[in-house]
Amino acid sequence: MSGRKNEEDKTDFTSPKFNALTALYSRNVRLPNPRAPALDNMSRFLPSTSGVMIRPPPVKKKTEAPPENPENAPSTSSALPARRFLPHQMPIIVPRKPLRNVLTRMEECTEGPLSFIRDCMKRKIRVKVFNRNHTGIRGYCEAFIAAFDKHLNLALVDVQECWTRKKRRKTTALAGLTLVENRHPHMRIPRIRIISSTSKVETCQRYVPQLLMRGEQVVMVAAQNYSPPPSS
CATH class of the missing domain: 2.30.30.100 (SH3 type barrels.)
Structure with a gap:
């Protein structure tokens, strides 16, 4: 009975015998405030001891953006920002000559x-x-x-x-010659x-x-x- 009482004192946050290491590995810990937020590490816990409230960032709701004009829509082909020229700053367009063949x-x-x-x-x-x-x-x-x-x-x-x-005064050499029989029918010598x-x-x-x-x-x-x- 005394051993169980001693273990409860080690996991009781208000007891002078509170042992943080025992409370971390124990499954019978009763929190003083069951609605207290669960923190990931000590770096998130330390600011809360100095009076700074830590709240989760608000979740932004996705809103449908109005359709943009395709002429003014940014180009997705390149991630680099492109310079926007004024009409008088644009390069001069020179008409090209038609290709000749x-x-x-x-x-x-x-x-x-x-x-x-x-x-x-x-x-x-x-x-x-x-x-x-x-x-x-x-x-x-x-x-x-x-x-x-x-x-x-x-x-x-x-x-x-x-x-x-x-x-031609020479006779045709026929020795060692082979006739071509696999010639395409459309390939005819004039x-x-x-x-x-x-x-x-x-x-x-x-x-x-x-x-x-x-x-x-x-x-x-x-x-x-x-x-x-x-x-x-």
Whole structure:
């Protein structure tokens, strides 16, 4: 009985025999004020002994903010604050030139020899393009012009090519060659026809659906059945 009385005195806050360590580990502690707030540590308890009241911070209720104007809303793409310029402090906007390409440059050729090529392309006039090799005239191509540039690089369609070449005096080497059988059906090599021959050279002809001729190989461009455009 005396041991139980002694334990109650150690856990009684008003008893001179109060033992704080025993009260911390005991489950039978009776608080003088059951409504006293529970503190986390001694640093929160010490200010309360000096007369300072500690109250929990008030909980702010979430209120729905009015919808902001999307033009004035701050940008969320960057966390750094952006400087707000006045209208007279904004950078000067310089109009940019439209980008130029082959199609736009062809429309600008209204004078000189390129205007003739542009006219043949617009009016679908068949032309005869003479080309060269390293020693002289190689042959010519009859076709329609699809595109061109200032360097006389020509994109031709529906091409009928005719050229001369030296006769081959060597036999074809067939030993060790394998025939290609897995060729795609749309990949066809243009067939070459020999229309005339002499003792040294032969004249060849072939049809090509599309052909790109470099300007350094072009000698002259002549139109077939050309008539000048009507004057406006």
